[in-house]
Amino acid sequence: MLHPNTRIQLISDEIGSGVVATALIPKGTVVYVEDPLDIVLAPDHPLIRHPAYADTIETYSYRDASGSYVICWDGAKYINHACNPSTLTTGYGFELAIRDIQPGEEITDDYAIYNCPVFGPLRCGEPDCRGEVRPDDFDRLAHGWDARIREALQRYQDVDQPLSAYLSDPCRAALAGYLRTGRGYRSILNARYQDAEETPPQWA
Numbered sequence: 122m123l124h125p126n127t128r129i130q131l132i133s134d135e136i137g138s139g140v141v142a143t144a145l146i147p148k149g150t151v152v153y154v155e156d157p158l159d160i161v162l163a164p165d166h167p168l169i170r171h172p173a174y175a176d177t178i179e180t181y182s183y184r185d186a187s188g189s190y191v192i193c194w195d196g197a198k199y200i201n202h203a204c205n206p207s208t209l210t211t212g213y214g215f216e217l218a219i220r221d222i223q224p225g226e227e228i229t230d231d232y233a234i235y236n237c238p239v240f241g242p243l244r245c246g247e248p249d250c251r252g253e254v255r256p257d258d259f260d261r262l263a264h265g266w267d268a269r270i271r272e273a274l275q276r277y278q279d280v281d282q283p284l285s286a287y288l289s290d291p292c293r294a295a296l297a298g299y300l301r302t303g304r305g306y307r308s309i310l311n312a313r314y315q316d317a318e319e320t321p322p323q324w325a
């Protein structure tokens with residue numbers, strides 16, 4: 122489920138569609154959370170290697186910690202990569218705004234968190250663009266992501282959370298415990314699929 126103050130918009134002919142904010146989304150806001158309407162395909166699901174579906178699945182899915190392919194039913198599947206993203210996926214199963222996102226600004230995430238195979242060339246247009254996303258980026262960047270997530274979570278209770286109804290009970294309990302005590306933070310490494318370097322499905 123994607124934050125309501127967003128819309129799908131053509132970013133450019135080269136990039137295609139993306140998701141932009143229609144109103145200020147403050148730092149610390151949950152921008153996306155997986156919900157039961159999302160399509161979840163197990164790693165061995167036959168459609169993943171089906172020639173008519175493989176490209177669509179690869180384009181619009183992310184992989185969770187179990188290696189399953191998750192295809193968001195709503196506009197969340199159009200979120201693009203940025204090496205300097207406005208949101209980050211967290212170890213709590215939701216995506217969090219890590220800075221204030223202004224109206225018209227694009228909602229982006231780092232695809233390295235999506236456990237995807239090599240992806241690129243990237244078109245972020247940022248001076249520190251990594252050029253491509255590699256599976257081993259996850260382990261290299263996780264510490265920095267966690268620092269930014271923890272900083273943004275300090276704002277969690279001070280901002281509107283229109284997606285809070287969609288957080289699972291275990292996620293809500295884990296987050297509440299961390300926010301109350303400052304202990305038991307659930308690292309982004311909980312979203313790491315350990316076999317992400319495996320050869321992706323190919324159809325020749």
Ligand SMILES: [Zn+2]
Pocket residue numbers: 203204205243244245246247249250251252
């Ligand atoms: Zn980049």
